[in-house]
Amino acid sequence: xxxxxxxxxxxxxxxxxGAPPTAVVIFGxxxxxxxxxxxxxxxxxxxxxxxxxxxxLSGYGRKEISNDAFRDLAAEAIKEFxxxxxxxxxxxxxxxxxxxxxxxxxxxxxxxxxxxxxxQIDKExxxxxxxxFYMSTPPSVFAPILRNLGASGLAEKHxxxxxxxxxxxxxxxxxDLESALKLNGxxxxxxxxxxxxxxxxxxxxxxxxxxxxxxxxxxIFEPLWNRNYIDNVQITVSEEVGVGTRGGxxxxxxxLRDMIQNHTMQLVALTAMEPPxxxxxxxxxxxxxxxxxxxxxxxxxxxxxxxxxxYAAGMIAGKPEPGYLEEAGIAAESSTETYAGIRLSIxxxxxxxxxxxxxxxxxMARRVTEIAVQFKRPPGTLFAGGAFDLAANTLxxxxxxxxxxxxxxxxxxxxxxxxxxxxxxxFSYSTTFGSNTPEAxxxxxxxxxxxxxxxFIRGDEAETSWKLYTPLLEAxxxxxxxxxxxxxxxxxxxxxxxxxxxxxxxxxxxP
Amino acid sequence: MPGxxxxxxxxxxxxxxxxxxxxxxxxxxxxxxxxRATQMNFVLHFGFATACQDAVTQFETVKEFAHRYPCRVVVxxxxxxxxxADEIRATVYRECFLGKSKSDTRCVECVMLSYSMxxxxxxxxxxSICLSTDLPLYYWAHLFSDSSRLADYQFMLKHAKRVMFDxxxxxxxGDVVSVAATGSDPRFGERTFTAGAAVSxxxxxxxxxxxxxxxxAGDSYVSSCSLRSGGAGTVGLVEIxxxxxxxxxxxxxxxxxxxxxxx
Ligand SMILES: NC(=O)c1ccc[n+]([C@@H]2O[C@H](COP(=O)([O-])OP(=O)(O)OC[C@H]3O[C@@H](n4cnc5c(N)ncnc54)[C@H](OP(=O)(O)O)[C@@H]3O)[C@@H](O)[C@H]2O)c1
Numbered sequence: 001x002x003x004x005x006x007x008x009x010x011x012x013x014x015x016x017x018g019a020p021p022t023a024v025v026i027f028g029x030x031x032x033x034x035x036x037x038x039x040x041x042x043x044x045x046x047x048x049x050x051x052x053x054x055x056x057l058s059g060y061g062r063k064e065i066s067n068d069a070f071r072d073l074a075a076e077a078i079k080e081f082x083x084x085x086x087x088x089x090x091x092x093x094x095x096x097x098x099x100x101x102x103x104x105x106x107x108x109x110x111x112x113x114x115x116x117x118x119x120q121i122d123k124e125x126x127x128x129x130x131x132x133f134y135m136s137t138p139p140s141v142f143a144p145i146l147r148n149l150g151a152s153g154l155a156e157k158h159x160x161x162x163x164x165x166x167x168x169x170x171x172x173x174x175x176d177l178e179s180a181l182k183l184n185g186x187x188x189x190x191x192x193x194x195x196x197x198x199x200x201x202x203x204x205x206x207x208x209x210x211x212x213x214x215x216x217x218x219x220i221f222e223p224l225w226n227r228n229y230i231d232n233v234q235i236t237v238s239e240e241v242g243v244g245t246r247g248g249x250x251x252x253x254x255x256l257r258d259m260i261q262n263h264t265m266q267l268v269a270l271t272a273m274e275p276p277x278x279x280x281x282x283x284x285x286x287x288x289x290x291x292x293x294x295x296x297x298x299x300x301x302x303x304x305x306x307x308x309x310x311y312a313a314g315m316i317a318g319k320p321e322p323g324y325l326e327e328a329g330i331a332a333e334s335s336t337e338t339y340a341g342i343r344l345s346i347x348x349x350x351x352x353x354x355x356x357x358x359x360x361x362x363x364m365a366r367r368v369t370e371i372a373v374q375f376k377r378p379p380g381t382l383f384a385g386g387a388f389d390l391a392a393n394t395l396x397x398x399x400x401x402x403x404x405x406x407x408x409x410x411x412x413x414x415x416x417x418x419x420x421x422x423x424x425x426x427f428s429y430s431t432t433f434g435s436n437t438p439e440a441x442x443x444x445x446x447x448x449x450x451x452x453x454x455x456f457i458r459g460d461e462a463e464t465s466w467k468l469y470t471p472l473l474e475a476x477x478x479x480x481x482x483x484x485x486x487x488x489x490x491x492x493x494x495x496x497x498x499x500x501x502x503x504x505x506x507x508x509x510x511p
Numbered sequence: 512m513p514g515x516x517x518x519x520x521x522x523x524x525x526x527x528x529x530x531x532x533x534x535x536x537x538x539x540x541x542x543x544x545x546x547r548a549t550q551m552n553f554v555l556h557f558g559f560a561t562a563c564q565d566a567v568t569q570f571e572t573v574k575e576f577a578h579r580y581p582c583r584v585v586v587x588x589x590x591x592x593x594x595x596a597d598e599i600r601a602t603v604y605r606e607c608f609l610g611k612s613k614s615d616t617r618c619v620e621c622v623m624l625s626y627s628m629x630x631x632x633x634x635x636x637x638x639s640i641c642l643s644t645d646l647p648l649y650y651w652a653h654l655f656s657d658s659s660r661l662a663d664y665q666f667m668l669k670h671a672k673r674v675m676f677d678x679x680x681x682x683x684x685g686d687v688v689s690v691a692a693t694g695s696d697p698r699f700g701e702r703t704f705t706a707g708a709a710v711s712x713x714x715x716x717x718x719x720x721x722x723x724x725x726x727x728a729g730d731s732y733v734s735s736c737s738l739r740s741g742g743a744g745t746v747g748l749v750e751i752x753x754x755x756x757x758x759x760x761x762x763x764x765x766x767x768x769x770x771x772x773x774x
Contacts, residue, residue, distance in 0.1 A: 315633035317520030318599035318624075366640045394645060408645045421550070424645055490636045510639045 019449040020163055021054035021129040023121050025114065027105065027145055028137030029059025029070065033170065035077035037201075038136060041441035043078045047090045048438075050446055054125045059100040060114060061137075070100035083436060105137065106144040111152035118154070130163040132448055136170055143186045150190030159192075168197040168448050171262055172253070173457070176473055177466040184459045193459060197448045202263040202369075203455040204440025204447075206429065207403045211270050211371070212284075214397070214405065221395075222275070224375065226350045231392060232506050234357045234372045235267050238364035240316060242489070243338070247329025250362075255308070255340040256469060256476075259360035263369075265292070265465045266457070267399070268344065268358065271371055272351055281454040285461065292464040294348040300475045305344070307485060307497040308337035308476060311363040314489030321363065321489040335481045338362045341497030355504060359497060363489040369399035370511045383420045391422035396511070403429040403437075512570055512586070512623055514604030519624070519637060525603050526620050548581030548617045551649055552642040554667060556587040558655030569653055577619040578608045583643045584621040587634065593627035599637050600625045635666035647672035 024042070026034050045051050059070045075095070078086045101117055103110025122129050131154060135142055149155040149167065157165040169187075174180030187196055202208055215221055224230070237259050243250040250258070269288035276283040298305045312323040324330060324338050339361030346356065375393040383390070394408040404427050411423040429437065447455055485494035492510050501507060517525040530547075555573050557566055570586060577584055590596065602625075607618040622641045626634050642648060650671035652661055661668065668674060 315599065315630060315637065318518060318601065318630075318637060320597045320630075365636045391645065391647075396645075406645070422646060423550075424643075488633060488636070490633055492636065492639065509644070510642075511644050 016050055016446055016450065019050065019052045019446065021052050021125055021127065022132050022449050023056040023058060023118055023129050024132045024134060024445070024449075025058045025060055025101075025118070026134045026136050027060050027141075028135070029100065030061045030063050030065060030073070031136055033136045034059070035073070036081045037439070037441040038134065038445070039074045039077040040082035041439060041445050042094065043082050043086075043090065044084055044438065044442050045446055046094050047084055047087070051094075052449075054127075054129060055094070056097045056099070056121050056129065057094060058098070058114075058117065060103065061100075062102070062104055064102045065100045067099050071095050071098050074098060083439060105141040106148065108148055108151055111148040111154065115152045115154050115157075118157070128158050128161065128163045130449070131157050131165045132168065132445075133165065134168045134170075134445075139170075139172055139174075139183075142169065142183060146186050146190050155190040155195070159195075162451065164195060165191075166195050166197060166448055166451070167191060168199055168445075168456075170199055171201075172257060173198050173262070173462045174466060175252075175257060177463065177470040180462050180466045184463065187459070194451075194453070196456075196459070197444075197453060198457040198459070198462060199444060200262050200266050200457050201440045201444065202266055202399070203457075204442075204444040205399055205403075206437050207397060207399045208267065208270065209443075209455070210405070211267075211397055215271075216275055227352055227354050229375055230354050231374045231376045232355045232357060232504065233271060234374070234506075234509055235264055235271070235359070235370070236372075236509065236511055237264050237267075237358075237360040237369045238367060238492075239360075239362050240364065240367045242311070242321065242363045243324070243327050243330070245328070247327050250338075251330060251334060251336050254336040255338055255360045255362065256473060260340050260342060260358055261465050261469045262457075262462075264358045264360055265468075267369075267371055268295075268356055269461075271373070272346060272356070274350070279454070281452060281456075284454055285458045289458070289460055289464065291346070291348075292461060292468075294346050294351075295468055296345045296347050298342065298344075298468065298472055300472055303499070305342060305500065306472055307339075307341040307494065307500055308483070309339040309361075309485035309487050309494035309496060310334070310336070311338050311361070311489045312486045314363070314487075314491060316363060316490040323486075323489065324363075333481065335476070335479075335484060337476070337484065339364075339485075339487060339493055339497065341493065341500055343500045355501075355506070357501060357506070357508070359493060359508065361487070361493055364487075365490055365492050365510070367401065368511050370396055370509075371399065372396040372509055372511070374506075383418055390420055396509075398511075404431075512567065512602065512604070514602035514621070514623060516600065516602050519599055519601045522601050522603055522622055522641060526605065526622075529603065529605055548619065549583050549643045549646060550580050551582045551647045551672075552585065553577065553582040553649045554585045554587065554638060554642075554651065554671075556650065556652045556664065556667065557589065558653060558660070559589055559591065560654040561588075565654070573651075574606065574619075574621075577606075577621075578617070581617045581619050582649070583641070583646075584619060585638055585641045586621060586623040587638070588623060588625045589631070590625050590627050593629070595629065596627040597629045598627060599630050599634065631663055635664060639666070649673045 026038055028034065042051070042057060046055070057074075059065065065073070075086060075091060078091065099117070101110070101114050103113060118129070118131055133145075133149060133154070135145055137145065146155075146167075149165070155165055155167075159165065167187075174183050215225065266288075269291050273284075273287040273291040276287045300306060310324040313326070314321055314323075324336075325332060325334060330336075339359070341357070341359040344356040344358065346352070346354070373395045375395070377390065377392050390410050391408050393410075396406050396408075398404050398406070406427070407425045408422050409425065410420045413419040413421045444455060447453075483496075485496035487494040492508060498508065515525060515529070553573060553576065555569060557569070561569070566588070573584055573586070576582070602623040604621040604623070605618055606621070607616055609616050624634070624637060624641070626637075648667070648671045650667040650673070652664075652667075652674070655661060
């Protein structure tokens with residue numbers, strides 16, 4: 001939204017102040033995501049006075065839930081999951097405008113009821129209210145919801161004005177190239193691209209956004225950010241948890257689909273893209289797309305660019321844990337990977353020859369998301385101890401937990417001798433800014449409300465990423481369990497993933 | 512050993528809580544972030560032959576070391592009578608050393624992991640999450656009744672910047688480094704430890720490292736040994752620097768010799 005188009009009273013204020021009157025409709029509102037993330041996000045936005053005075057929240061789902069029962073569910077969710085305590089002052093403001101509409105996702109009559117409900121809200125408010133639809137259902141019902149939004153006219157509501165209908169689509173966005181193309185096709189039948197907000201909640205994290213700020217607001221990095229100075233980049237998205245009670249879901253997914261194809265690729269794009277011409281959503285997405293297109297197809301052969309594995313029995317937090325195949329809901333012969341390691345080559349002037357190593361796994365030593373940029377070593381060493389005592393300079397962005405940034409330098413050990421030792425410079429978010437930073441979903445819901453798509457994925461980005469990984473998914477599906485490695489629960493991953501790094505004498509970090 | 516017992520998954524939180532609690536109770540804990548110093552990671556690994564009193568003495572030595580070189584200390588204790596248990600337990604502890612001025616105060620955090628025989632194979636993973644990432648690791652193996660047991664802890668041996676053995680470890684006439692490197696993967700260890708820089712002779716008598724010839728990138732080698740005296744006539748710690756080559760490099764017969772029997 002250009003600054004000049006804003007209400008004069010809002011000139012100069014943050015774009016996040018002054019969101020227009022909005023009615024958020026959550027499809028699948030009785031679900032887990034709504035309780036854990038969406039309702040707390042709305043609540044915290046209200047507590048920060050970032051919601052417009054005419055803000056309405058409606059749940060939608062097949063279950064028959066009364067307005068009061070839905071409000072009770074929401075209040076419970078805030079008590080349990082919000083970063084702030086429930087305060088009656090704030091909650092009463094939202095609760096008064098919180099409602100629930102029961103209906104099927106493929107039931108046109110129910111969507112007509114929803115349309116009437118939203119029209120009633122417009123009437124009560126006395127002006128147009130922007131509809132924001134949040135698809136928080138399993139992906140199997142994304143398509144019927146979209147079609148019914150189209151058929152009921154809701155998709156076109158207020159189109160042509162800044163209050164046009166907007167749709168947030170949860171992950172997963174497809175399960176391969178074909179399904180992603182199909183979903184994009186369905187979307188394009190009823191919506192224009194600027195109405196669509198494909199969520200990757202990693203982009204809502206403060207530290208991911210900080211990556212852009214660090215790269216493009218500090219002059220010291222840009223001259224070094226290329227093949228001449230950077231030796232390799234490692235991106236780790238590891239989880240300590242196993243599949244828990246979601247074994248059935250995970251069997252259909254696996255680490256590549258669940259983490260690498262989406263979150264990790266977004267981190268690659270933001271780390272490696274060229275500077276955008278502006279912070280405009282399209283300018284950033286164009287640069288991400290250019291980068292994604294420069295990634296070379298993966299070598300799927302032996303000693304190639306990929307490794308997969310399942311966790312075996314091991315130990316987490318000092319307690320024994322079973323292997324993946326022993327978990328509830330997992331087939332004895334399952335060939336779903338709980339770990340994926342990938343070596344990417346980016347064929348452009350900036351990155352040619354610099355390997356990007358990606359890994360993601362469940363039941364790893366600890367939960368961490370990190371981007372580590374390792375610089376080349378100095379050409380010679382003047383100091384005692386030789387190269388061994390010098391660490392490679394490494395800049396690591398800790399996305400979660402312990403959000404922050406650290407830089408490894410070499411320093412002199414105090415004393416008469418000149419001995420070197422790696423030392424760390426740390427910047428910790430919680431130390432510097434306090435720990436009560438907004439959750440990713442707060443930022444994303446608000447961004448969608450104000451029509452800023454920067455932190456959402458464009459259709460072509462999703463397709464390009466699937467294009468890279470679909471041949472691999474097909475090869476793995478065909479191979480069954482052949483080539484499946486194994487790693488102890490609680491470890492840093494399988495030996496076959498170490499092999500990806502051996503050719504260049506790199507080793508995985510233990511962040 | 513001092514400290515508070517916590518589940519392994521709670522180590523980080525408990526350490527943070529300890530700082531908060533001391534501050535709340537008006538204790539002498541200065542702002543944690545300005546004094547929590549970590550220059551390196553130090554793992555003290557007790558062998559089965561370590562007696563309780565001895566463990567306490569060694570822990571005091573590590574604390575002294577930490578006073579001088581602030582570090583994250585991890586102490587590993589095998590459980591002697593574990594009854595077939597399959598778990599690792601943790602105790603956390605922190606201590607501040609007051610300097611001449613307030614700004615000289617340095618505090619270090621210690622984590623003790625007690626492990627059963629069964630769980631030893633997973634120990635390195637649990638240790639890895641107690642260490643401060645990117646900082647060098649010092650590894651001191653104390654009183655292992657049988658030095659070949661160290662082969663279970665390749666992670667420590669391969670990734671440590673300095674490995675320290677004390678007299679109890681090395682059998683009469685034993686070759687400490689080649690023993691320790693048993694089973695290490697050929698790319699990083701074995702060949703070089705044995706062929707390139709053999710360390711021979713019982714430590715109580717003397718220890719020497721010699722490296723000659725050409726090595727390949729990725730090889731490990733012993734680049735130096737040094738001694739910290741534990742007092743008149745005794746060897747306190749013997750340090751062996753284990754290096755890894757990053758490019759092909761030629762060694763012209765560098766030699767380091769350490770003898771026991773004083774400073
Ligand atoms: N949970 C998370 O932490 C999380 C994280 C990231 C992304 N996501 C994504 O967010 C979306 C929602 O996740 P969730 O965990 O909230 O899902 P969920 O609890 O399984 O489902 C949400 C709601 O959708 C409806 N629903 C469930 N199964 C359905 C089916 N087979 N057909 C039609 N409707 C069905 C149910 O409401 P009614 O019966 O009332 O219709 C249910 O309460 C999913 O796309 C998921 O991949 C979730």
